[in-house]
Amino acid sequence: MNRPTRFTLFLFAAVGVIIACDPKDDILGPLSPTVSDGLDSIEYNPQAYQFPPINGLPTMQIPASNPVTVQGVKLGRYLFYEKILSIDSSISCGSCHRQDKAFTDGVPKSIGVDGTIGTRNSMSLINIGYSWRPNNAHNFMWDGKFRDLEDQVLAPVENPLEMKNNWEEVERRLRNHEHYPALFRKAFGINSKAEITKELAAKAMSQFMRTLNSADSKYDSVEWRAFNYFSEEQQRGYELFLGDVNGAAVTKDAECAHCHSFSRNFATFARNNYSNNGLDSAQSFNDFIDKGLGGVTAVPTDNGRFKEVTLRNIGLTAPYMHDGRFTTLDEVLDHYISGGHPSPNIANELASAPTLRTLSASEKSDIIAFLNTLTDTSYFTKEEWTDPFLLLDPWAE
């Protein structure tokens, strides 16, 4: 064999070995070289998604750039549970956001590809769309990193502590997939596979997440249905939570409703601002190890501030706080009753609370009894929200 022939054979062999060893083929899901690049023949007729009315939740504000459609929600649901978003196809968004835990994961800090431990506790996605305020630059995540859900959902894919992938690769996988090109066509009217982008994927996932709304707890029954009442313990807890029911002065106030505010017709139990709830001591603004909002805004007085999250389903979302440091609600209440650790910007609601530190063990128990009335299990088996890949035929219409 002359040298050029030997070289050509070597090249073929090398390519063959590379192809044979490429692990991606096994993990990319069904590929479809048979689906042509053009998608025009597939019907594009999106229907507006009708949000079911829910007592206690108002009309959701939605960015005009991403109207919610039935087809977009459907695609978003697949993508939410799609493991090919991660580098080795081992995890999906649904891995850290489980339906039976109010879309949290039950561990202090989320676990990424290869068992890598993240830096923050998984946040509940129930009613997540209500966290968006158009005039607010910091709506999502513990540190307020993202204004829009469409930006937030892009982040885990490329986070080295989460999916460790990159969007270029994910786009390639989606374009080569047997089913996704058609789903993107139906949702967004694209004409070719090449038009599948991370931005469209983000829109679809955001649409799905905006449908994860529920308010069907004991609290909601008491508020909205006749002849439903709190137990005496729950009622005492509610009054301590609120402080002064119907303007009547009370002797004790746990001050909870400042940060976990609600009204009857907007009962998310979250102010969705950012505050320092005294988790760590700090002599100065620069002493916070995890700067929270300050790490995003670079404003020193924002250091140590984290999102005031919803208390809906709080009984399902242990462990608690941005770093999952508290295992139980007992521990959470003990922290607040202690007054928290001193720092220059500890929330005044906590630092000035006149009676919080005097709460007895039974009053603490009353508050926890009320908090557990915010548990809603009605969506645990809701079919539209479940992982479609657990079905016998995930892609059946």
Add this chain to the structure above:
Amino acid sequence: MKHILIFGLTLILFSANSCKEHDHGPKGSLSITFKAVYENDPLVVFTDYLTPDADKLQFHVFNFFISDLEIVKENDEVIRLKDVEFIDFNGNTDLNKASAGIKIELNDVAIGNYKAIRFGIGIEPGKNAKEPGDFPSDPYLGHPGNYWTAWNSYIFSRLEGRIDTLANAAGGDVSYLYHTGVDGMYQSRSFTKTFEISSNSNSEIVFNINAKDIFYKSGAEINISAANVSHSGAVGTPAYNLARQTIINIADAISVQ
């Protein structure tokens, strides 16, 4: 008959056009700026200011609603500019931001000569009878964080911070928190101010809010150390009276430049 019809149509079109001009006459621009100060200094949050007793006073949270923002023409015609605005000084995190103040830009104001500007501090009773879910697209009224369910009321104003009553000694810090609400606390104020809105210039009105006056104005002092917390409570209680004094003092601390 045909000519009468054409004449009639022309008349109707002319009349319609005249009405439109009458209803939507020439407009000009007006900007209204609210600046928080401590005496003569722009108010920066988390910054020490000296009280008359030489204590160190900080402001951490300072915001309030205004309602029914109106200007009054010299002929007493009243022009409504805004139903509700939220004046929030929490973003005063440095001197530049504090100096700039909170600006409300209005580009569709009827031209003319004016003699006064007025508004209420808080939420006027009609809107205060509603809840955040009734205003889903309003960034401030539609925000449950601005509502206090215990009172069935919006939170009209928030004033929070810290005072160090024992300079250079540990243990002197007192955190304070005064939140106000409920209809009886709504404060209407009118300010005499002559100004002109014309179609080719931008008029500006600047309000100063002297935060020192909220606590230390003679005859209306609030003793933070003695009563550092109030979020209203039942009418007539000391907590209610303290909160009411707070919002009265906020309203009285506002002056027009």
